[in-house]
Amino acid sequence: MQSDLPYVLSLEQDAQNLPFITPWDRTQHEAAIRFPDFRHFIIEAGEGLEPAGFLILIGCRSQHQSLELKRMVVQRKGQGYGRAALRVAKRVAFEDLNAHRFWLDVKQRNTRAKAFYDTEGFVVEGVLRDAVRTRLHDGSMGHDSLVVLSMLRSEYAQRRTQGLELRV
């Protein structure tokens, strides 16, 4: 909702997250909420279901059934919220939105997120070398590569039979 956007914008601007994402301005988020091809979610956690992060799916009406996890940010990291949210996102993509392919890109320097997606069954498709100009950890500007990863519907189905995904 529009009322969630200050929280989303503050997470994007947080120095812990900025090196790993390409933040949008408020207008882009507002458009993403309205545009039917996009789904803009708040991750909620804890007993009071407080906001714990957000994620954005795009390509939800893709004729190619190719959905992208455009962005995912968790506020308190390393507590399992990211993994739980990604599993819900996969279920939404494959079960609700009938995805054939669910893909994302991650900055090569983002070793935490890359390891996370690997363990969630995403397969590396390739590397877009020096594709983005970004602020590095030391505060300077430089280029980083993007690693493209995806999961196909058949791979998701196999993981489900192995008990590695949420039950429908």
Ligand SMILES: CC(C)(COP(=O)(O)OP(=O)(O)OC[C@H]1O[C@@H](n2cnc3c(N)ncnc32)[C@H](O)[C@@H]1OP(=O)(O)O)[C@@H](O)C(=O)NCCC(=O)NCCS
């Ligand atoms: C990437 C991110 C969404 C993961 O969410 P999270 O809630 O921190 O992750 P989880 O606690 O569910 O842990 C999932 C995996 O992440 C990795 N991870 C988590 N914390 C880590 C840490 N401090 N160091 C290294 N890896 C870590 C591990 O592989 C972990 O799996 P494990 O606990 O089985 O070893 C979150 O860290 C984040 O918001 N990062 C900044 C923004 C970002 O990079 N977004 C992704 C852009 S593509």
